[in-house]
Amino acid sequence: MFLIDQQTLSDLNAIERSDNGLWNFFDHTVTVEGRYTVYRYFLNPLKSIEEIRNRQEAIIYLAEADVDFPFDKFMMDDLERYLSLPNEPYSENYFSYYLEKLSANMFSLSNKRIRQTIRRSVCEIAMLIRYLSELLESAVRQGRPVGVLNQFREDVLRLTEGLDVDELKKISIEDIPLTLLIKYDYKFRNLKKNQVKSIFAILYELDALRGISISFIQRQMIFPTFHHENEPDMMLQIEGLYNLFIDNPIKNDIAIRREKNIWFLTGANMTGKSTLLKTVGTCVYLAHLGFPVPASRMNTQFFDGLLTTINLADDIIAGHSHFFSEVLRIKKIANTLSEKQRMVIILDEAFKGTNYNDAYQATLTLIEHFENMKSSIFFISSHITELSSAIDKDRVELSYLKTETNDESNIKFTYQLVSGVAEEKLGMWLLQREKIFETLKSIGTRGN
Incomplete structure (x- = not known):
């Protein structure tokens, strides 16, 4: 039986009655x-x-x-x-x-x-x-x-x-x-x-x-085709993948082979990593419901389940910090992988609740352990681009969402998926574009 849990349903907006909820999207009942x-x-x-x-x-x-x-x-x-x-x-x-x-x-x-x-x-x-x-x-x-x-x-x-x-x-x-x-x-x-x-x-x-x-x-969607695990080495292939809730969406292609079943996505904030991962998860989920998917073509093996960590919240009632919530989530994923071999795991900005050094080491160690699990697929996004130099390129597919710059130092988010590692560091650029430091400087000047 295909496993999915409440966190994943929440990440995918699966059963919300909102404008961007999947239940609402497919509900044309009388x-x-x-x-x-x-x-x-x-x-x-x-x-x-x-x-x-x-x-x-x-x-x-x-x-x-x-x-x-x-x-x-x-x-x-x-x-x-x-x-x-x-x-x-x-x-x-x-x-x-x-x-x-x-x-x-x-x-x-x-x-x-x-x-x-x-x-x-x-x-x-x-x-x-x-x-x-x-x-x-x-x-x-x-x-x-x-x-x-x-x-x-x-x-x-x-x-x-x-x-x-x-x-x-x-x-x-x-x-x-x-x-x-x-x-x-x-x-x-x-x-x-x-x-x-x-x-x-x-x-x-x-x-x-x-x-x-x-x-x-x-919406001119398509129905995916399924193959058995022992057939081709292509575990998941989606062509023309797009998000259902974006006007004029950019379409991308995803291909995961057994020898490279770990997909590492880098890039700064605002480049569209979370949206892309949510869209991939949505396609996998809808496929296992027998529903049409937002793509031009999809071929996949039958998986045992899907677990995502995209919008993980702090647990204030239990007194858990964001990082401890991440730890508990990874523990649940590990326990699930010990029982079910053919899983799709999606981790968006893994370990963002801790410091840079811990996040770097924890993400790298996690990937190294995933390398031994060849029946599941792992999607991991991170803004820590330095990880790419330590990752085994023979086992991990490196991708990022391309951005473009011009002479005026403006940046265009293309939302187009390409192979490789993101080079851009957009944090300071955004702060400077919004003139935050200039505002603070003028306040300090008036105070003197």
Whole structure:
């Protein structure tokens, strides 16, 4: 099972309802339960390549079929309430149920409202069963891979066993005779209540998958391909990688081979290191959800999990400094690596909570230990460019995000990934550009 934890979900903005949250981005659902189905997808990455492909195929089919649902939030809320009406007295058969309804004067004028609710609900459930059956049957008849829709079709056939197709058609499009209304109210709320709830669950799944397909189309995303670990030595390859939440984003390529499974990214602040690492993590994560990814092409092996350290906060309540929080995080990563071999680990500005010498030595030692773990991928960023001279270049890929300067000493951030080590030191440049020292000098002069 693909492992992901709360820190990683937070780093990737996975389940936030904000403008830059992944859940919000993929949520084009029309029902409340459809929305929370997408949420559950984010908390439960898939367990195998086969499960991933099955979800991918269903999303692709729904995208191309341009499915238009005959239900919305309000209809499904009403139907859920209908199923939750006060429990009916137990009836051994439909005839005794019918007699109980008559004896209770259920169909008198005084019970007009609940009678209308029952009539409308029975009609709508019959319509939804017909719609779902026809949609899934049509998908399977296409003769193309439709993934999890195959299983949905089998489930619907099983759940609707014993229901009369002609009667369902009649009550979904015509005024229902009294006897038929009581019969199907008895079936839907008594005999087959659990089956009806299961049919609703399939509708919510379709709502969730269709919502994902809308994002897939609108942003021209792609579905990654997966290979088994013992096939090529290319562990992860992403072409045209871009961030979903940046207008006119710069696209980059990532390629991680087994012999160089450690990726060391250098550069000053503001060059885009954190954004790039978050985008890589997002692609790996979405791929293992069976979702489309923001890239033009992606090929990857199936990993056991993803752990990131991008926006690690101090733990004030526990009394932990930032550095001690980093230490605990690295400890968790180490423990995980002892149990799971095929991990993706992303460390942004490792050990920034301590002094330069400690950060230098700790990062170098960490990389040296990672060199012995050839089944996982390690992304490490640092502004300590001096580390590059001590790193084993045969095992570590060196990259940075390019900046450009002109004669006026202005700097342009290209956000373009290139091989090598960053040369720029932008701290003093930024302080001078903002004229901070000049301001402080003028204050000191006035004080004298």
